[in-house]
Amino acid sequence: MARKRLVAPKRTRRSTTKSRKASPARAKQAPRRSTRRRRGGPRRRRGLLGWIAAPFVWVFRLFMALMLRGGIIVALMIGAAVIYIYSTLPEYQALLDGRSRGSVTLLDRNGEIFAWRGEQFGGQISTGTVSPYLRDAIIATEDKRFRYHPGVDPIGIATAIRINLSEGRGPLSGHGGSTLTQQTAKLICLGVPYDPDKWEDETAYEADCRESSLWRKAKEAVYALALEAKYTKDEILTIYMNRVFLGAGSRGFEAAAQRYFGKSANEVDAAEAAMLAGLLVAPTRYAPTANLERSQNRAAVIVRLMEEQGYLTTAEAQRARQNPARLSAAAEARAGGYFADWVMSQAPDFLTTKTTEDVILRTTFDQRIQRAAERALQHVFDTKVKAGSKAQAAIVVMSADGAVRAMVGGRRFKGVAGQFNRAIMAKRQTGSAFKPFVYATALELGYSPLDTVVDEPTTINVPGSGPWKPENYTRNYRGRVTMLEALEDSLNIPAVKVSEAVGRNNVRRVATDFGIDNELANGPSLALGVSESTLLEMSGAYAGILNGGTSVTPYGILDLRMKGESSPIIGQTGGLGERVISTSAARQLVYMMSKVIDEGTGTRAQLGGRPAAGKTGTTQAARDAWFLGFTADYVAGVWMGYDDNTPLKGVTGGGLPAEIWRETMLRVHDGMPVHALPMEGPTTPAAPEPAPQPQNNDRIVRSPNDKLIGRVPNTPANVAERIINDVMGRIFGN
Template identity: 40%
Template sequence: MSKNNGFLNHLLKIDSFMDSAIYSTGKFFSNFWRGFNYTMSFMRVRGIKRFFIEIISDGLTLAFVGLIGFFMLGQYALIDVSEGWQLYQKYSVTFYDKNNNLIGHRGIRHDSNVPLEELPENMLLAALATEDRNFYSHVGVDPMGIGRALIHNIQKTSGNNHGASTITQQLAKMLFFSSEQTLERKIKEAYMALWLEANLTKNEILNLYFDRTYMGAGNFGLEAAAQYYFGKSVRDVNLAEAAMLAGLFKAPSNYAPHINLGAARGRANVVLTNMVNAGFLSHGDVFDARANPASVVNRRNPENKGEYFIDWAFEEAKKIANNRNYVLHVKTTIDLDLQAAARQVIQDNLRQNGEKYNVDQASLVSMEHDGAVLALIGGKDYRKSQFNRAVNAGRQPGSSFKPLVYLAALNYGYKPNSRVIDSKVQIKKWSPKNYNRRYIGRTTLNNALVRSINSIPVKLALEIGYKNVISTAKDLGIDAKLVANASLPLGTASISVLDLTGAYATIANGGTLAQPYGIYEIRNGTGDVIYKHDRDEFAARVVANPLKVADLKYMLGNVVSYGTGTRANLGFTKTYGKTGTTQSYRDAWFMGFTDHLVTGVWYGNDNYTPTKRLTGGNLPAMTFKTFMTDAYVARYGLKLDSLEYTAQANLITPRNAVITAILEAESRDLAAETAALQAEIPVKLIKSTAKTIKNASRHKNIITVSSLGKKSTHNAGGIVTLNGKKIGKGLRNGFKVSKPLKRPKIKITKKPKKNKVAKKTKVKKRKKVIQKNKISKKKVTKKKVAKRNKIRTKKPKKVTRVSSRKGNSAFINASGQIIILGN
């Protein structure tokens, strides 16, 4: 504390000295200017002489004003970093998985710092020749270097600009400032470079620079970079390798050898040329290095250790540490098996389908119900792009945002079987359309979500209010900015994959808030626990009515069972989810969960170019299914050899086939072949089922069904009645057979009466035929009449009852037709 007080007293002395000096200097120049003007008038200086004298005088004045401004801004810069400057941005963080296995580092590697005297001479010369040839002669700022850079940049016809920053200025930028390019920051940077030169030796400055410079691929410092790229200590690098390392100082992302070895070797040649031009080496000295350029060790699949996850966890660790501790050991929530599975499925799908759908990027987040992130993929290849799309990219979620609107409607009083109208809606000049450009009229709230109808959520938001929709989304954990406008219910706000997956985790958690987190525990450099998630975070709170959330989960389960998300149906466990597709097919999502895991998947392009009709029910849903299957195998011991049989027992049931067939008949949105592919139901079974339902319309077999506690009746013809009133035709979403049915008794009815006019016409035609063929009129026996008028209805064949593992049952006759359903 006394040390800081002494430093502040020193600053106050400097401030008072500068104030008095500025006042005295200003007074001096004021008197000098009056004397100068008097002298010019007295000596009668005219013409070109007076012109040059005034130019010189004005130049000195501007230089003086600039000097004053420089020191004033510099004084503020010094105050900004007066406390703890040596610790600023010097985090050294080591990351471990949940089993305490080392997975990576971020920040400064204190255990890998190499003293300057132990560095090879060629490494030192390569850095100085490229970054700052006059390092040992300037005072932190190099006016001659600035002049050379200005002349080169003015005269150049192509290529990159020459920088004028010295190594000391670059170090000041790393220690104290951000990467913004403003005049004020440049002035402060130069001032702090002078301050560093006054407080540190040249070798100390150079040592700090070599230890703290970012060298690409998450590595800071020469030692870490040499170990990563060449598999050796920087003490042992040769001239070619030293040149390649020195080339990384300028732009590590562009010249990182594990990404673009050709560019890295080209940059190394530039460094070798600089060493010759600076007089450090001769052409003969660099000949062998040019002929035998450096090679890098094979670093396959860095994502196996979760580079995107570590980047996110590093930022979270810095927030938790809050500049109190800088050497940290972090135990994370990552599951390396799931991380590897996620990376593999993303890369495989982009490689196999990227060109087909014109899609180049994807991201995936998987977490437990409480928000513990197990896997996080921020792009297809971390080596080529470190931008974390799962965390930092805000994209439109499309229809995957709709469940949040439906939850707000359920809170408002709606129920899954509430009747709503799918019809055109006009809000000023905007009129949303359904995916198939058609409207189905009266339907249920459940069916509207299952079919991803656009008009319904827009109408719901108008009725319940946009503020309620936004409030519900915020309660579920959405941190993104949501604007109350007409298109909000259709998912036009920009939301990250991590954010939306967290909201679905809250739904999966029964309405208890699930904030995504990636850190279990943090220890400081001495091993003391400074943070524990279970101890230091607030207790989980209920943010949504569990009963309403249960209704929403029921609807989301139907989306996967027979709606737009059937390709995501796992079969071996109950699956819930929602697809999302944005305008012009720019984004495709699938958000889903089971009783154990929550996973969000996004596909799209960084430049927002449209894909080739890629929808959320396609590649994202298939990615979800593949990843979740692998996750259950790795995490929960699912046996693949029994997976196919179990999936068939749960998916290919007569009831699912009938429901799919009925949806096919009511709307062409779900084609028979799509249902067959997505739910793995044979096309023949679907067609046979549809035919059975059509034929069964002649029989009035009444069955009792229930939905949310309400009783209704449903005959074989598809007529649904509630309390004796007809409410619709066809099996409505949300209804299920209340109990297994006994073998049905099929009643064969008589032939219905025909229209009298049609009957008379038919009799006349028959008489004409008889007369033409000269057939004598004989008395037609009752037996022949009965034969002619016989109803073409076969007697019901032997009926067999079948059932699935979940208790679903049906009665199938000998021809394979389904007569009646049971559940």
């Protein structure tokens, strides 16, 4: 009997459906059994790696939880700080002028600006009025995402860190990733005003504001968020444009545009805007007044950035590169650096170097004459002086009333304030340049240029020092010579004899009244210029000779007033003073000094057909060489020497100083009509030699204020006195 196959019955689609419908309970219980297996069933074993990783997982979860809660707390703190700072911020207009002190604008004699001092603020500008080129150049250079970030730019920070690391620096060293808003926060010093009780000076205050520590950066970021909440983007950019320092004493882009280009920031073109924006990275280094080529190269980089970011078309960028920005005439000349320093020192500090207001200073300065003096000095050193020489020189040019027109305080002025000005600071022995005051005293006392004196070996006993034997520069002796010849050839012995004859006290008085305001020597060497003086003082004294014998106080200030005011606070600071010698004596002295240039030691100073008078001066061992002189129009003084008193080699006052004087005066008088000198030749017969005698102040007629007011005439009694003194001198040996 065959066995049946053990097979399951074949399922049909119907039976399956029926089965599912018939057992709904089973379908509902299935998930519960599955859940019960997951929860109640035996756990999987972790294994060794699981046990090792478990603590780290727990710590990570704890850290993330703390970070989440800490982040919330920090966000709340930042929000509170932003709200607080927001509440303290003023209207943006109050933040535009961020200077801690005022400015001084210096005008020349024609009313043209030639120099600036202090922090110049040209006036308020805004994003709506400023040149679009300048606005775009700032954004392209400093913060190309300025319009889109909330004050802090994470992308910029990340980029800065990457660049710093790639250049081998620390992540926070070098590029900081600061936005324009953060830089604005730094410019206003996070709202902290200057307090003299907290900071030693304004420099220390600004250094504190520029601190770049991590904590400071964090505070800047918070402050930037508050700025973004308080002000619009345009208002923030306006604050920035008005407060940023741009070199050469310029605070804000308006002042910089006026300083460098002589125009408003509203008018600058693409090339000029790029140069101004290029200053932001390093204002002093890239200032065009310091190095124009370097500034132009930096501007080319800014033009490229503006082109890449779509602010300039290709044609505009190409035009800006082909026509780089140039300085204005005043900025390019950098005129009057030494002169500007001098006049700044002539007015009260609170109105100049320490002013908190904007001041306008009108001066006697003449830019044409200044250029003439500078070019003359450069020409002589380029053509007559050995290359690499460390010798220095100074020049002063003034009018006969003491108005200083030009001042060169040394070679290679660097365009910065405060350099050593040899024209006013260097007190040097004057040498034979002092002799005109000896002869001025003699002429005032009635001597004639034709009066004679014996040039011969001389010995004078100086109490407390013993015998003193002066010598001529050539160590030769001429015998009897006139005073005219003695000055013409700068003979030492006659000058000493005349000084002793007229009285040293009288010579000192005349020199002092003419403006040589230093302690003058008491001994007989006074006549040979062993006393010290400055070039400015000596030039002023010679101006007194030119103007007919009236003293002058050299001056450079015409008036000083506050910006926007019409009435001056300070008027002219110098000029004509009291009469020192008579007009006749002064005119005769001018005649004697004209012979110095025509026939004597100063022939290298001749000006062709233009009459001139002057005097050479060379000190002991040729440590100083001078030439001072004048035409009918201007007085000029030249000093040459080494700052360390090293003797000059082969240089006397009649050499290089006379040539510098000549080159200066030729340029100064270029195109001017020729005027005759105010002089008169000797009209009285020659009197005998003035022999040395004791100082005799009783021979001078004095006014109640103890000033010289007249001279003793050549009466027979006075002539007889001179003859007796001459005879006695010959008998007893001087």
